Amino acid sequence: MARIHGYTGKALRVDLTDQAYETERITEAEMRGYLGGRGFNAKRLYDEVGAGVDPLGPGNKLIFGTGPLVGTMFPTASRFNVSAKSPHTGILGDSNAGGHFAPEMKFAGYDQMILEGRSPSPVYVYVKDDRVEFRDASAIKGRTVFEADGFIKSELGDRRVQTVICGPAAEKGVRYGGLFANQVRAASRTGMGTVMASKNVKALAVRGTGHVEVAEPEEFERMVLELEQEIRGHEQYPGRMLMGTTRILMMANDAGFLPTRNYTSGVYEDAGMVSGERLAEEYNVKNRGCFACTIPCSRVYSVREGPHKGLHGEGPEYEALGSFTSRIGNNDLELALKAIDLCNQLGLDILTVAGCVGWAMELYEAGELTVKDTGGLELTWGNGKALLTLIRRIADREGFGDVLADGSVEAAERLGRGMERTIQVKGMDLIMADPRGLKGFGLGYAVASRGGDHLRSEPFLELSDDPEIGERMFGIPESTLRLADRGKGRLVSYFEDWNAVIDSLEPCKNIMQNMMLLPFERAAEALEVATGLRVTPEEMREAGARIVTLERMYGVREGVSRVDDSLPPRFRESPLGEGASGGTVVDLDLMLDEYYAERGWDAATGHPTPGTLQRLGLGFAVKDLP
Amino acid sequence: MKRITVKAERCAGCRQCEMVCSFHHTKKFSPETSRVTVIKDDRLGLDYPLMCRQCSECLPLKACPTQAINREGGSITVDWQACIGCGACVEECRHEAMKLHDGKALICDLCGGEPECVARCPTGALSYAEAPEFSETPWDAFNRMKEEWGIHG
Numbered sequence: 001m002a003r004i005h006g007y008t009g010k011a012l013r014v015d016l017t018d019q020a021y022e023t024e025r026i027t028e029a030e031m032r033g034y035l036g037g038r039g040f041n042a043k044r045l046y047d048e049v050g051a052g053v054d055p056l057g058p059g060n061k062l063i064f065g066t067g068p069l070v071g072t073m074f075p076t077a078s079r080f081n082v083s084a085k086s087p088h089t090g091i092l093g094d095s096n097a098g099g100h101f102a103p104e105m106k107f108a109g110y111d112q113m114i115l116e117g118r119s120p121s122p123v124y125v126y127v128k129d130d131r132v133e134f135r136d137a138s139a140i141k142g143r144t145v146f147e148a149d150g151f152i153k154s155e156l157g158d159r160r161v162q163t164v165i166c167g168p169a170a171e172k173g174v175r176y177g178g179l180f181a182n183q184v185r186a187a188s189r190t191g192m193g194t195v196m197a198s199k200n201v202k203a204l205a206v207r208g209t210g211h212v213e214v215a216e217p218e219e220f221e222r223m224v225l226e227l228e229q230e231i232r233g234h235e236q237y238p239g240r241m242l243m244g245t246t247r248i249l250m251m252a253n254d255a256g257f258l259p260t261r262n263y264t265s266g267v268y269e270d271a272g273m274v275s276g277e278r279l280a281e282e283y284n285v286k287n288r289g290c291f292a293c294t295i296p297c298s299r300v301y302s303v304r305e306g307p308h309k310g311l312h313g314e315g316p317e318y319e320a321l322g323s324f325t326s327r328i329g330n331n332d333l334e335l336a337l338k339a340i341d342l343c344n345q346l347g348l349d350i351l352t353v354a355g356c357v358g359w360a361m362e363l364y365e366a367g368e369l370t371v372k373d374t375g376g377l378e379l380t381w382g383n384g385k386a387l388l389t390l391i392r393r394i395a396d397r398e399g400f401g402d403v404l405a406d407g408s409v410e411a412a413e414r415l416g417r418g419m420e421r422t423i424q425v426k427g428m429d430l431i432m433a434d435p436r437g438l439k440g441f442g443l444g445y446a447v448a449s450r451g452g453d454h455l456r457s458e459p460f461l462e463l464s465d466d467p468e469i470g471e472r473m474f475g476i477p478e479s480t481l482r483l484a485d486r487g488k489g490r491l492v493s494y495f496e497d498w499n500a501v502i503d504s505l506e507p508c509k510n511i512m513q514n515m516m517l518l519p520f521e522r523a524a525e526a527l528e529v530a531t532g533l534r535v536t537p538e539e540m541r542e543a544g545a546r547i548v549t550l551e552r553m554y555g556v557r558e559g560v561s562r563v564d565d566s567l568p569p570r571f572r573e574s575p576l577g578e579g580a581s582g583g584t585v586v587d588l589d590l591m592l593d594e595y596y597a598e599r600g601w602d603a604a605t606g607h608p609t610p611g612t613l614q615r616l617g618l619g620f621a622v623k624d625l626p
Numbered sequence: 627m628k629r630i631t632v633k634a635e636r637c638a639g640c641r642q643c644e645m646v647c648s649f650h651h652t653k654k655f656s657p658e659t660s661r662v663t664v665i666k667d668d669r670l671g672l673d674y675p676l677m678c679r680q681c682s683e684c685l686p687l688k689a690c691p692t693q694a695i696n697r698e699g700g701s702i703t704v705d706w707q708a709c710i711g712c713g714a715c716v717e718e719c720r721h722e723a724m725k726l727h728d729g730k731a732l733i734c735d736l737c738g739g740e741p742e743c744v745a746r747c748p749t750g751a752l753s754y755a756e757a758p759e760f761s762e763t764p765w766d767a768f769n770r771m772k773e774e775w776g777i778h779g
Contacts, residue, residue, distance in 0.1 A: 072655045073645035073746075100641070100666075107656060146669060159665070160657070183668045211648070211656030221649070228746070285775040287749060288671055289640035294748045296638035300671035304776040312777045314671045 005215040006068035006531035007031055011044075012110045014125060014132060016199050017058060017117030021132040026111055032533060032543070033617060035504035036067030038094060039547040040112050041083035045092065046550055046621070051557045055087035055191075056173075056198040058118040064105065064164070064204070065113075067506030068531050070291075071106030071212035072220070075227045076508035078102055078291035080187070082164070087198070088175045088191040088352070088407055089427040089451045092554045095178070095192050096455070096503055098290035099185035101206065104162035108208025119200035124152060126161075126205045137202040142168045144345040145180045152205050165203040166193035167347015169395035173197075174405040176352040180344065184314045185290070188349035190428065190450050215532030223529060227517060231294040234515050241287060244297040245318035245510065246276025252322070255463075255482075256579025257437025259430075260326045261381055262358035263423050263570060266434045267579035270331035274321065278333060288314055295511060301337065308334045316340045322432040323354030328361055329381030339387055346395040355422075355429025356404040356411060357390060363418045373415065375399035423568050425452030426560070435571050437581025438462060440479075440488040440495075443591040446565045447492070449551035456548075459488075459495040460514055485587040489594025497544030504547065520544075546616045549599070549608050553621045561626075562606030565592055628700060629680040629757050630734070630741055634767035636751035639666050639673030643743035643752065647734075650742045658727050661734040662743050665722075665764045670777055674764035675743075675752065678702055678723040678734035682759055686715030686724055686733075694731070701736040721763070 007026065014021045026040070034043050041063045053059040062084045069077035080102035086093025105113065108129050115125065122137040135155075140148040145167045152163055162181065170177025170193035178188025179196060196204075214220045231237065239247045252258035253271040260268040272278065283303060289296020303311040316337065324336035343350045357379075363369035364379035371378060375393070377386045377400065393401025403411050408422040408429055423430045428451030435442025444457030461469060462482040470480035470487060474494065479487025501523050502509050512518035518526065520537040528534050535543070552560075567588055576582045596603045600612035610622045644660035652659050662677040684702060687695040694708035695715060711729035724733050734741075736754070744752045772778060 073642060073649060107658075149668065209656075209658050211652075211654040211659070213654045217649070217653045228748075232748075285777070286635055286671070286771075287638045288673070289638035289748070291640060292642050292645055293638070293640040294642070296640050296748060298638075300775075300777075302775045302777050310776070310778060312671070312775075314668075 004028060004031065004531050004533060005213045006527075007036070008106060008109050008111050010110050011112040011114060012127065012132070013114045013116065015117050016115060016119040016123070016125075016134075016201065019119070019134045023130070028533070031068070031531070032535060032539075034547060035501065035527070035543050036111060037065040037079070037506045038081040038083070038096070038500060038503035039543065040504070041065040041081050041094065042092070042547050042551050042554070044112065044114065045083050045085070046554055049085050053085055055085040055090065055093070055195065058199070060085050060195055060198070062115040062192065062195050062199065063112065066102040066105050066111060067504055069526060070506050071103040072214060072530065073224050073292055074507060074526070074530070075224065075231060075292060075294040076290065076511045077506055078293065079506040079508060080105065081503060081506075082179055082187050082192045084192060084195040086190040086450070087194045091426060091558050091560060092450050092551050093190035093192055093195065094450050095187035095189045097179070097181050097185040097187035098508060099162075099182035100291045101162045101164055101181040101185075102506060103291045104206045104208050106208065106212050107210050108206050109210050113204070115196070115199060115201060115204070117199070122200050122202060124203040124205060125201060126156065128207045129209055140202050142171055144168060145347050146183055146345055148203055149183050152203055156205065156207075158207060161205050161207045163203050163205045165347070166196040166201075167345065167395075169346045169348045170194045170197035172395060172397045172405075174348065174394060174397060175407060175410075176349040177347050178349045180347060184344050186344070186349070189351065189453065191349070193347050214530045216529045219529040223526060228294045230517060231511065231515070236515055237295060240295055240297045240510075242280050243276035244299060244315075246279055246316065246321050248276070248318040249322055249326075250275045250277065252433060253326070254580065255437055256576065256581035257434040258322065258326050259432050259434050261329045262327065262362040262421065263434055263568075264362065265578065266437055266576045266581050268326035271326060273331045274325035274333045274336060276318070276321070279321070283337075290508065293508070297510070303334055303337065306334060308338050311338055311341060313337070313341050313344070319432050320350045323350050324387065327354045327358050327432065328387065330384055330387065331382065332384050335384035335387070339384075339391060342388065342391050346391070348391070348395060351431055352407060352429045353391060353394060355424065356394070356408050357387060359408045359411070359418065359422055360404065362421050368417055369415075373400060420569050425566060426564055428452045430568075434576065434581065435567065435586050436576050436584060438482050439485050439586055439591065440482070440491050442567055442571060442586040442588065443488045443492045443595060444495070446567050446588060446592065447595060449548065449555060455509065456499060457492045457495040458499060458509070458513065459491045462491065483581065483584055485590050487594070488591045489596075489598045492595060493598040496548045497541050500544035500547040501540055504543070542616065546618060549612065549616055550618055550621065552601075552608060553613070553618065553624060556607050556626070557624045560606075562592065562604065565606055627680060627757075628755060630677060630736070630744060630752055630754050631757045631760065632675055633751050633753070634672070634674050634764070635771060636749045637664070637673040637675060638749050638751070639664055640748060642746055642748060643675055646742045646746045650737060659732065661723075661732050663722070663725070667768060670768065670772065672768045672771055674767055676722045676764065677743075679721055679760065681720075685718040685720065689714045689718040700739070702733050703735060704731045704733055706730045
């Protein structure tokens with residue numbers, strides 16, 4: 001058999017308990033079946049972390065995976081997935097980030113790295129090519145992400161070491177502590193930092209001196225040059241270079257689905273004061289990019305005067321910016337930047353912080369929460385000072401911060417009130433787009449394998465509001481109308497399969513999916529020229545469906561069924577009052593019926609059928625059906 | 627004299643230059659075989675590509691004990707037959723433009739006059755043209771940008 005390129009073909013297994021390590025082969029069947037990153041991780045987690053494992057116990061495993069295109073000049077191929085059972089939701093935990101960590105894994109010789117067990121003392125794990133060191137981390141225990149990164153690079157005396165770090169919030173047991181590469185590239189959803197901290201590990205540091213080879217260098221280069229040209233010529237290029245994803249804030253506001261005051265409105269009257277446009281004009285000083293990026297859309301900002309003078313950093317992206325502005329009714333842009341910076345240093349997932357704070361503010365404004373509950377904090381809409389204090393208290397698990405440190409569902413349970421106002425699915429606090437203005441997104445949140453989240457599907461084509469696209473691509477004109485409910489099952493399953501492919505090959509979804517640059521056909525071609533593995537576009541899509549379905553089975557094994565594929569009551573019952581998305585609610589049942597039919601899942605239970613599992617090569621999971 | 631110059635304000639630190647350079651020279655991808663190396667400071671958000679600047683006085687050339695380093699056709703060259711991998715050149719170069727890989731010295735050869743890193747830089751941080759000699763170090767550039775943009779710490 002010809003050698004397979006692109007992949008390293010190796011996984012590194014690190015036993016923290018005994019401070020030992022070994023490498024394992026990744027087989028061709030695994031490559032064809034699960035592609036890389038997210039797919040590899042889903043399979044590993046399914047096989048090795050079963051029902052009943054405590055997410056914060058030594059039986060959980062923290063798995064880093066990257067893809068076959070990474071560590072080359074393939075535009076934007078820079079990303080890794082990190083997966084474990086989630087301490088935030090109890091189901092599949094999985095998060096994805098860019099920066100420079102993933103290519104370093106490849107240069108060190110690994111497609112996947114598995115941390116298992118629990119270290120007897122605080123360590124950071126240092127992987128230099130085929131050698132692993134368990135290094136004393138007592139000096140950086142409880143230190144911020146930025147401080148820990150500086151310490152590790154200086155202790156190792158190597159500025160080219162790449163790190164993934166958990167912050168002090170994770171070490172205190174906040175259930176939504178994230179992991180951070182290059183200090184601010186956050187893989188922060190589902191509590192992967194909290195899992196790392198539970199293993200007595202502060203960071204994973206990697207340095208590789210090897211290389212990545214591709215199967216067909218000339219063809220690979222041709223494809224790369226073509227993609228670079230298409231990216232630079234794309235209509236979205238100027239906006240993304242100027243604003244990154246923060247360009248979405250005004251778009252969402254104009255379309256009336258910008259989550260405002262904990263989703264009580266889709267229009268924020270002060271959006272212009274906190275927009276990506278304003279950030280670009282008044283604060284941004286330069287662009288930064290992830291590894292091998294043709295469209296480096298991250299931005300460095302600097303606050304040069306006022307109460308936050310001296311504040312600087314990279315980003316923010318739309319989700320973070322919206323989280324600390326419209327979502328909590330705050331029109332002070334600099335304060336939002338300060339709050340984002342604080343969360344990055346403390347290692348918190350911003351969407352969940354904002355979900356909890358927005359929820360608490362709504363309760364406070366409704367008189368269901370008082371200063372007696374909050375430890376004296378007046379949680380009125382937009383109270384920035386209270387926000388900063390509360391972020392610190394969450395990270396310290398102190399007072400009311402402790403109540404919020406497990407997510408909004410746990411907080412509502414502890415207080416015995418406000419559950420109907422939590423904005424979450426399967427325990428994960430939602431992102432920044434109101435599904436009453438984006439029905440397909442709503443379906444995507446309801447069925448996402450990691451709980452309420454858009455990145456599993458992100459069916460942005462419904463934003464086109466162009467029925468011709470829907471007719472052409474899905475045979476249903478309404479599928480690409482954002483306020484329509486019909487056709488969304490087909491739209492979302494298509495996009496879920498596509499995103500599973502992108503998350504496994506590991507280029508950037510913003511570019512390769514949102515800009516329509518890597519459809520199944522081209523993804524198959526990319527895999528072939530990079531690795532030598534020949535797959536058809538149909539097989540590529542089927543690999544996506546296999547990954548999605550196996551992740552679903554991970555949830556099913558933990559008890560997930562149709563009743564959990566839900567949305568907060570306000571999205572199903574109360575229309576938005578104002579703006580371009582007013583007057584409608586989400587008909588979730590109709591969309592779910594369509595979706596299960598598309599997937600070959602049972603409509604009553606939401607479980608994949610045995611036949612579907614067999615068809616996708618997941619026969620081994622049939623035994624786990626209830 | 628034609629040389630590659632750097633606009634540090636524009637460098638986004640994506641390191642595509644490293645990938646393109648290693649691919650051009652070896653048909654494989656590796657920062658270790660790239661003759662350009664990007665220095666990054668994630669705290670400040672600043673980046674700087676290091677590579678040969680065609681200094682009129684090339685200290686590595688002077689320091690090489692086997693005369694393996696020469697100036698030919700506008701670029702510095704290394705004769706790998708003569709190179710003994712002692713690393714004296716790496717020590718001497720003020721701009722950290724030389725490195726050792728597999729016991730041999732590496733330096734930018736300007737891709738024979740059409741440097742690929744310049745052509746492929748996504749932000750135009752690199753240019754190749756007639757330009758005066760420049761002595762700015764990454765640290766000089768970082769200090770300049772910090773001052774200009776009010777970025778400290």
